Amino acid sequence: MDNKDKIQNLQNHFSGDIFSDKDISSYELDGITPGCILTPANTDSVCEILNYVSQNKISVLPWGGGTRINIGRPPSQYDTAINMNIIDGIIEYEPADLTVITSAGTKISNINKVLRENNQCLPLNVPYPEEATAGGVLASNSSGFLRQMYGTARDMTLGLKFVEPGGKLIKAGGKVAKNVAGYDMTKLMIGSFGSLGIVTESAFRVRPIPEYRLVQPVSFSDMDDIRKYITTINNSFYRPSYSITLNDALDKKVMDDSAEKAGYVLLLGFEGVEETVKKQVEETKEVLSQIKHDLLDTTVNSDSDEFKDKLSNIPGDIDASVIFKSVVPPKSFFDFHKVVSDYRSREFNFGMYSMPENGITYLLFYDDQPEDQIITLIKRLREKCLDMGGHLTVEKAALNVKQQVDIWTVFKGNKLMKALKNKFDPENILCPGRFI
Amino acid sequence: MLEKTILNELIKVTSKASVLYEPEDLLTYESDGFTIQKAPPDAVVFPENTEQVSQVVKILHDNKIKFVPRGAGTGLSGGCLPLGGGVIISMTRMNRILEVDTKNHTVVVEPGVVNQWITDEVSGEGFFFAPDPSSGQACTIGGNVAENAGGPHTMKYGVTVNNILGLEIVLPDGEVVDIGGFTEETNGLDLTGLFNGSEGTFGIITKIITKIVPLPEHYITFCTIFGSVFDGISSITDMFKAGITPAALEMIDNEFVKALNEAFEMDFPVDAEAILIIELDGPKAGMNVLKDRVIEICRKNNVKSIEAAEDPIRRAGLWKARKHAFGAVGRMSPFYYTQDGVVPRTKLPDVLKVINNVSQKYSIRVANAFHAGDGNLHPCLMYDERNEGELDRVRKATTEILKACVDLGGTISGEHGIGSEKNNYMPWIFSEDDLEQMAKIKMVFNPSGLMNPDKIFPTSKSCSEAKIPGRVGGC
Numbered sequence: 001m002d003n004k005d006k007i008q009n010l011q012n013h014f015s016g017d018i019f020s021d022k023d024i025s026s027y028e029l030d031g032i033t034p035g036c037i038l039t040p041a042n043t044d045s046v047c048e049i050l051n052y053v054s055q056n057k058i059s060v061l062p063w064g065g066g067t068r069i070n071i072g073r074p075p076s077q078y079d080t081a082i083n084m085n086i087i088d089g090i091i092e093y094e095p096a097d098l099t100v101i102t103s104a105g106t107k108i109s110n111i112n113k114v115l116r117e118n119n120q121c122l123p124l125n126v127p128y129p130e131e132a133t134a135g136g137v138l139a140s141n142s143s144g145f146l147r148q149m150y151g152t153a154r155d156m157t158l159g160l161k162f163v164e165p166g167g168k169l170i171k172a173g174g175k176v177a178k179n180v181a182g183y184d185m186t187k188l189m190i191g192s193f194g195s196l197g198i199v200t201e202s203a204f205r206v207r208p209i210p211e212y213r214l215v216q217p218v219s220f221s222d223m224d225d226i227r228k229y230i231t232t233i234n235n236s237f238y239r240p241s242y243s244i245t246l247n248d249a250l251d252k253k254v255m256d257d258s259a260e261k262a263g264y265v266l267l268l269g270f271e272g273v274e275e276t277v278k279k280q281v282e283e284t285k286e287v288l289s290q291i292k293h294d295l296l297d298t299t300v301n302s303d304s305d306e307f308k309d310k311l312s313n314i315p316g317d318i319d320a321s322v323i324f325k326s327v328v329p330p331k332s333f334f335d336f337h338k339v340v341s342d343y344r345s346r347e348f349n350f351g352m353y354s355m356p357e358n359g360i361t362y363l364l365f366y367d368d369q370p371e372d373q374i375i376t377l378i379k380r381l382r383e384k385c386l387d388m389g390g391h392l393t394v395e396k397a398a399l400n401v402k403q404q405v406d407i408w409t410v411f412k413g414n415k416l417m418k419a420l421k422n423k424f425d426p427e428n429i430l431c432p433g434r435f436i
Numbered sequence: 437m438l439e440k441t442i443l444n445e446l447i448k449v450t451s452k453a454s455v456l457y458e459p460e461d462l463l464t465y466e467s468d469g470f471t472i473q474k475a476p477p478d479a480v481v482f483p484e485n486t487e488q489v490s491q492v493v494k495i496l497h498d499n500k501i502k503f504v505p506r507g508a509g510t511g512l513s514g515g516c517l518p519l520g521g522g523v524i525i526s527m528t529r530m531n532r533i534l535e536v537d538t539k540n541h542t543v544v545v546e547p548g549v550v551n552q553w554i555t556d557e558v559s560g561e562g563f564f565f566a567p568d569p570s571s572g573q574a575c576t577i578g579g580n581v582a583e584n585a586g587g588p589h590t591m592k593y594g595v596t597v598n599n600i601l602g603l604e605i606v607l608p609d610g611e612v613v614d615i616g617g618f619t620e621e622t623n624g625l626d627l628t629g630l631f632n633g634s635e636g637t638f639g640i641i642t643k644i645i646t647k648i649v650p651l652p653e654h655y656i657t658f659c660t661i662f663g664s665v666f667d668g669i670s671s672i673t674d675m676f677k678a679g680i681t682p683a684a685l686e687m688i689d690n691e692f693v694k695a696l697n698e699a700f701e702m703d704f705p706v707d708a709e710a711i712l713i714i715e716l717d718g719p720k721a722g723m724n725v726l727k728d729r730v731i732e733i734c735r736k737n738n739v740k741s742i743e744a745a746e747d748p749i750r751r752a753g754l755w756k757a758r759k760h761a762f763g764a765v766g767r768m769s770p771f772y773y774t775q776d777g778v779v780p781r782t783k784l785p786d787v788l789k790v791i792n793n794v795s796q797k798y799s800i801r802v803a804n805a806f807h808a809g810d811g812n813l814h815p816c817l818m819y820d821e822r823n824e825g826e827l828d829r830v831r832k833a834t835t836e837i838l839k840a841c842v843d844l845g846g847t848i849s850g851e852h853g854i855g856s857e858k859n860n861y862m863p864w865i866f867s868e869d870d871l872e873q874m875a876k877i878k879m880v881f882n883p884s885g886l887m888n889p890d891k892i893f894p895t896s897k898s899c900s901e902a903k904i905p906g907r908v909g910g911c
Contacts, residue, residue, distance in 0.1 A: 096673040097780045097811075119679070141622070152620070154629065155598055168869040176778045177810035178595060178850035180584045180633045181858075181865055182892065183874045187597070187629025191622055208679035235562075237653035237719045276722030329618040331540040359619055391623040411624030413615040419880040420625060424873075436625065 006058045006079050007035035013052060014038060018045060027063060027081040030074035031399050034061070039083040043161070043169060043200045049082060050198065050429075051167025059429050062198045064105065064136025067128045067316055070396045071140060072193055073407055076433030084135055087200060090114055092175075099158065099175050101203045104135025111204075120206045123150040125308060127316030135199040141191030144312045148242035148357050149271065154190050156204050162189055162197035165425040175203040188420070193435040196424045210271035215307065216281060217255060217296040218288065221262035223341065225291050227334045229266070229284075230356050238276075238283035242269040242357070244311065247344075249351035250364070253317075254310045255296070262294065267311065314353045315362045322350075322365035322374055322397045326381060328390035330359040337361060339384050343377060359390065371398060375405050382409055408435070438478045438523070442499055446481050446523075449491035454529075456480040465506070465524050469571075470514040470857055472773065472827075477524040480506075484529045486604060486612060486642040493640065494610035496523055497886060504888040505640045507548065507579030510571040512774065513855030515583065515635050519890045525640060527578050533557055534643070541648050542601060542618055547578025547641045551585075554646060563648040566593035569851065570759075578641045584633030586851035588684040588758075591809035592717075593649065595851070597632035604643035605631065608887040618645060630877070635853050636888040638881035652683075652717035654746070656727050659754040661708045661740045665689060666785040668710040671737040672808055673782065675714075678729055682809065684715035686758045689788065691803035692765070692816075696757060699764035704757070705740065712808065713758050761805055762816065769801070769818035773830050776852035777841035781811040790840040791815050797836075798829040812850035813841075839864065854892045862894050 001009075011019050021036045038060075040046045053060050059077040063069060064084050088105035095118040102111055108129035111122050125144030126132045132142065138160065143152035150156065159173025162185075172185035189196060220226050226245060233239045244267045246254070251265040268284060270277040288295070317323070328336045333356045340361060344350060351364040363381075365374070374397065382392040391409035394402070411417055414436075421428075421436040438457060447455050456462060457479040466476040478501075483489045496503045502522030509516060518524055531548035538561045543554055551572040554565035568587040569575055575585070581603070586595045593599070602616025616628035631638055662668040668687055675682065688696075690709045696702045704711065716726050727744060734742050745751045765772050779787045784806060795802040801818045815837055819826045838848050842864045849858060862871060871893060878885075878893075 094780065094782065095677070096782045098676055099780065119677070141626075151594070151598065154622075154626065155594060164873060168873075170873045171866065171870050174845075174847050174865070176780055176846050176850070178586050178590060178778050178807070178812045179847050180586075180851055180853055181847045181849050182854070182862065182870075183877050184584070184597070184630055184633050185873065185877070187626045187632075188877070190629075191626055196625075208676060208681070211679055237650075238721070273722035273725050275725055276719050279719065279721035327619045327621040327623070329540050329542075331537065358621065360621060389618045391619075391621075393623075409623055412617065413613055413624065413627045416613065416615070416627060416880060417625045420877065423876045423880050 032078045034081045037081045046163045047167045062194045064133030065131035067132045068140040072434030102134045104199045106134050108132045121209050125312040127313045138190050139194045158203040160202040162199045164197045195431045195435040212274040212277045214270045216268045218266045219262045219294040220264045232287045238280040240268040241271045245354045247352040320364040323395040324363040326361045326392045328359045328388040332388040333359045445495050454482040468509040468511040473514050475517040475519045477518040480524045482526050482529045489606045490610045505636045507576035510575040512852040513857040515855035543646045567596045582636050583853040592683045599647045602645035605639035607639045608882045654720035656716045657751040657754045658714040658744045660712045660742045662710040665710045667737045668712045674733045683717040685809035686713040687806040687808040689804040692761045695764040699767040773817045775815045778850040779811045779844045779846035783844040794833045794836045798833045860894045
């Protein structure tokens with residue numbers, strides 16, 4: 001069946017509430033525009049859609065807010081988009097149990113608006129929370145710097161429901177914090193980038209909002225000085241709650257230009273009971289007193305949701321044309337950072353956003369860079385990551401680049417992953433070619 | 437009974453001292469901590485390294501012989517019983533700590549390493565391994581991963597899967613595969629997450645990359661006594677509302693209180709309906725503020741008495757109420773059966789009402805312990821198998837309790853696993869489609885079905901058909 005026939009069949013089968021061939025260019029991905037968009041209004045509709053498309057071998061890509069949709073190889077086939085955004089809303093929220101169940105299309109910011117009324121939060125400070133949906137966040141295992149305190153989506157999700165490619169609704173996990181009944185399909189689905197099923201509902205564990213929060217930016221001219229600080233403070237009981245480094249290409253995205261800054265800004269977050277936070281700050285200042293640095297004015301850059309949102313957006317910055325995410329074991333972070341910085345000083349200009357505690361560095365390119373140089377850089381940095389026991393993912397790049405270099409680092413256990421994909425999606429209709 | 441040729445092959449790839457096959461030697465392995473059910477193996481093999489595990493598995497796979505891995509055998513759901521015969525592959529000789537990297541916060545171990553050994557190894561450098569099941573002095577890490585074990589401190593530190601970064605596994609056909617690695621960030625599908633809790637049905641773990649966390653500076657342990665479970669639970673709810681996340685919240689009910697007084701002459705008030713052990717840990721600065729808040733919250737919820745301790749010896753004394761609870765029951769009843777259900781925390785008083793009713797209905801004394809922070813309950817049903825019909829009433833009571841957990845929005849196992857004990861209850865919480873999806877996953881790892889069959893998924897047999905009763909472990 002050719003693409004035109006598929007779209008015609010979809011139009012014949014689904015009502016006008018679900019089927020649309022208008023505005024399809026908004027769903028363009030890696031040079032391919034789908035023939036139509038299907039917008040299910042509820043889970044039953046998702047089941048019906050997947051049942052139909054799998055029987056008719058029509059390839060689909062589920063869409064949430066689109067904030068992470070770029071992550072993946074160019075699809076080998078892309079007949080229709082499934083817009084999950086109107087299946088939204090809080091299904092159940094029990095503040096006393098610290099649990100919330102939401103539909104997949106619910107925006108992260110909307111979840112937090114509700115939780116805030118009870119002084120609680122879902123600490124997934126993902127990029128663009130006003131657009132990112134619960135389902136999309138889980139599909140991509142997206143998280144932010146608060147992972148250093150709370151873990152990632154993987155650690156916060158108690159259970160979920162998903163529609164498997166054949167159209168059956170499947171339950172994974174539940175809504176209680178401890179649950180070992182059956183296989184952990186929740187973990188399997190999180191970070192599967194929509195390739196095994198479409199998440200329709202998720203149960204999260206929420207957290208109380210810390211009563212006292214402070215961010216202290218510190219400027220350093222040399223990464224070695226940051227290394228000295230982190231190495232020393234990590235031996236203390238009063239280490240910061242989280243730490244992020246920004247190079248000079250990025251610091252102005254969160255701080256105003258009036259602050260005097262050298263090569264790097266280290267943002268130190270302190271959260272908890274006031275007495276603890278004060279002691280943490282005191283300890284940090286004591287360690288810093290032995291290291292060359294500048295404490296930046298916190299009143300200018302105080303802890304606020306706006307500040308945190310700006311900081312959280314950087315890893316997925318829509319203004320960046322190319323984004324890499326490198327991960328190395330934390331003990332190798334500074335060595336890897338040096339390698340990356342050397343490339344910057346010699347050949348490239350990019351922003352660097354890092355979380356030393358997790359060994360993660362995002363590289364963000366804003367200027368036009370010759371594609372062959374980007375490809376070479378990917379290969380070299382990936383090799384370095386692999387040597388150190390890590391991996392590198394190209395989260396955003398031009399189509400030409402994605403066609404010439406794999407955006408994913410080779411997966412350990414790839415054979416098992418392929419077998420799981422084949423078992424779940426034998427017709428390969430879900431996001432074909434993008435992930436496994 | 438295994439054929440001699442197979443035995444010889446197993447001996448050849450391991451050693452004579454690594455294979456047991458005489459009936460009297462196999463008796464020890466006929467059950468695990470779930471002693472209600474017994475299933476003697478045809479042989480037990482003790483490989484000492486990954487290559488031997490792989491060779492052993494290949495022999496068994498190629499000869500279509502069922503096999504099941506086993507750690508220390510402390511499991512409480514029959515997870516390592518070779519139902520219908522087969523070979524047990526005991527991992528206890530693979531018990532080395534291979535690599536300690538406190539800079540990276542990782543420790544690489546073999547599966548036979550005892551849980552507590554990891555903390556013992558790294559505590560001198562200011563770290564510990566957080567998952568701490570009550571059997572931590574005996575259970576092995578491989579078993580902890582297989583069951584996704586929990587313990588009292590999971591509310592703050594997570595369960596086993598949250599503390600495991602990677603695994604080396606031998607698949608049921610003998611192939612050796614590495615999954616995960618030394619970073620928390622996964623690359624590809626989360627196979628490590630999927631493998632945790634697979635109860636020995638996907639593969640044999642031969643190496644584990646564990647995550648260690650920094651030891652807290654300070655601890656405060658409270659022993660609080662309440663006139664009702666409801667008041668104790670309300671205190672917990674209020675603590676969470678106040679932004680306090682204790683490291684541990686352990687509760688025992690009046691039946692356990694009576695047992696402790698009777699068995700160990702502890703002096704708890706006889707009207708103590710609930711004892712709640714609360715533990716805070718973290719930086720010392722600010723702990724006094726949290727301590728005052730906890731006391732205030734407990735008083736607001738009608739606490740009858742509250743004692744707080746900060747020195748290690750006194751803290752250990754306060755923990756005795758919880759740690760000796762099952763031992764106390766063991767001195768009062770010749771047999772007891774411990775269950776493992778979960779409900780949303782706010783439903784704990786409701787499920788306790790059900791348990792009280794069930795206890796009266798079946799004339800079975802039940803004492804209850806809870807990991808109260810996460811709603812994980814362990815009703816302890818006391819019985820004497822010599823009394824006709826008593827074990828049968830225990831099984832019926834257990835079924836009703838677990839069903840109530842499900843009806844209240846919970847599940848049938850929080851940390852012990854499904855095994856052969858509860859596999860036939862799985863349809864209470866999973867539809868046929870759900871189970872079929874899980875079966876697809878199992879087919880990927882274990883297509884022959886030879887590895888640890890008849891576990892997790894419903895079968896035509898159930899544990900109520902097992903004829904041999906016995907004492908079962910506490911938690």
